[in-house]
Amino acid sequence: MKIRRIIYVDASTTDGESKISLYDTKNNLTHILDLVDVSNNNVAEMYAVLYAVLYIIKNNHKDCHILSDNFGCANNKIVCEFIRENNMSISWIPREINAIADKITKLEATQKEKEWNILNLFYKLLFKK
Numbered sequence: 001m002k003i004r005r006i007i008y009v010d011a012s013t014t015d016g017e018s019k020i021s022l023y024d025t026k027n028n029l030t031h032i033l034d035l036v037d038v039s040n041n042n043v044a045e046m047y048a049v050l051y052a053v054l055y056i057i058k059n060n061h062k063d064c065h066i067l068s069d070n071f072g073c074a075n076n077k078i079v080c081e082f083i084r085e086n087n088m089s090i091s092w093i094p095r096e097i098n099a100i101a102d103k104i105t106k107l108e109a110t111q112k113e114k115e116w117n118i119l120n121l122f123y124k125l126l127f128k129k
Helices: 041-058 077-085 095-104 113-127
Strands: 005-014 017-024 029-035 064-068 088-092
Touching: 005 041, 005 095, 017 041, 017 095, 029 041, 029 113, 041 064, 041 077, 041 088, 041 113, 064 095, 077 088, 077 113
Parallel strands: 005 064, 064 088
Antiparallel strands: 005 017, 017 029
């Protein structure tokens, strides 16, 4: 039986500033990224999901499943199709189950601005902004 790599994601927007977090359960790894000019929490949540996709592709991980407590992101047609095309999956989970990723978003960023620039470009290309 294959064991899937589980990636939790979350976003936090406070005082108009947003952060996203990623928690990889297989190696107990966390990533925290400050977002620039993103003050809408739903958009920040979308960035979090897309960051997980980039993380998975960049690290060539296989059999990955992304968990998000944002129903809209977990069921967005564009995102779901892109995730399926890249042999990943995504599910919505209740907020209380996403406590680790939520707690991580309160910490200082661990990723540099370069990661934000790549993620922002990816977001714009995917949603054709």
